[in-house]
Every structure is written in C-alpha cells, then in structure tokens.
Amino acid sequence: MGLIAVESTNLLSADNTSRILYPIFHFFTGVDAVRFVVWDYYIRKVGHFVGYFGLSILLFWAWKATLPAGDGRKWAVRWAGIAFFMSVLVASLDEWHQTYLISRTGTVRDVFLDSSGILAAQLLIFIFSKRHSSREPQ
Numbered sequence: 289m290g291l292i293a294v295e296s297t298n299l300l301s302a303d304n305t306s307r308i309l310y311p312i313f314h315f316f317t318g319v320d321a322v323r324f325v326v327w328d329y330y331i332r333k334v335g336h337f338v339g340y341f342g343l344s345i346l347l348f349w350a351w352k353a354t355l356p357a358g359d360g361r362k363w364a365v366r367w368a369g370i371a372f373f374m375s376v377l378v379a380s381l382d383e384w385h386q387t388y389l390i391s392r393t394g395t396v397r398d399v400f401l402d403s404s405g406i407l408a409a410q411l412l413i414f415i416f417s418k419r420h421s422s423r424e425p426q
Contacts, residue, residue, distance in 0.1 A: 289378055292339060296382045301391035302328060336398055337405035340375055344409035347371035362417035368410045375406040 294300065309331065310324050319327060348371040357364050379402035386394035 289343065292343065292378060292382055295335075295339070296385050296389075296392070298389055298391045301389075302332065303391060305332075333401060336401045337408075339405070340379055340402040341405035341409045343378065344371055344375045344406040345413065347374050348410065348413055362421050363414055368414065372406055372410055376403050379403060379406070 298304070306324070306328050309328060310321065313319050313324055313327060314321075348367050351367040351370045352364070355364075355366060376399070379399050382402075383394035383396070383399050386392035
C-alpha cells in the first residue's frame with residue numbers, strides 16, 4: 289500500500305514517468321513521441337491491473353494468517369472477501385486522492401480496472417487452492 293501511495297503522487301505522474309520511459313522505448317523500438325503516448329497509456333493501465341492484483345494476493349495471505357481457519361483450508365470466502373473489499377477501498381482512495389493533484393486524474397474507470405485485477409487475483413487463488421486441495425490425499 290505504501291508503493292501505491294507513492295505511485296499516486298505527482299512524482300509518478302504520466303508527465304514525469306514518460307520522461308524516463310520514452311527514451312528507453314525509443315532506443316529499443318524506435319517508437320516516435322506521438323505513438324509513445326498510446327504505449328504510455330497502456331503501460332499505465334497494465335500497471336493498475338498488476339499492482340492491484342498483487343495487493344489483493346498480499347491482503348489474502350495476510351488475512352489467511354490473521355484469521356486462520358484451523359482446519360487446514362487453503363481458501364475461505366472470509367479471507368477473499370476482506371482482501372477484495374480492502375483492495376477496492378485502497379483503489380478508491382487512491383483515485384480520490386489523485387483528483388486533488390493537478391498532474392493526476394482520478395477516475396472511476398480506473399477503480400473498475402483496479403477491481404478487475406483484484407477479482408482476477410482472488411479467482412486465481414480460489415482455482416489454485418481448490419486444485420491443490422483436490423490432489424491432497426484424504
């Protein structure tokens with residue numbers, strides 16, 4: 289969450305990060321400045337998805353350790369639910385914070401994008417935990 293808080297500042301706005309990313313992309317791909325704007329947009333959106341995907345997994349593990357089931361379960365709706373809603377809360381607060389910064393744009397659309405990464409993480413945890421538990425000997 290600390291990383292997300294730093295990413296939400298003026299320091300990592302599109303204007304500031306593109307000054308670093310554009311020369312790198314131009315060197316490796318030859319992309320011009322006009323086309324880089326499109327690349328930069330998609331890189332930032334993938335960053336939203338991946339960042340909140342990771343946060344969701346970390347919060348799931350944290351709640352699994354904090355509220356153990358005691359019966360050896362690998363997954364519980366309680367852990368997934370708390371992780372999901374906490375991650376969505378962080379995403380919402382992050383976008384709300386960005387509405388107060390002149391170099392940033394906070395949007396509901398980004399909260400939905402973040403939420404898709406959060407949900408994808410929880411679904412993958414569920415699938416892997418069910419697959420793993422079905423292979424264990426009874």
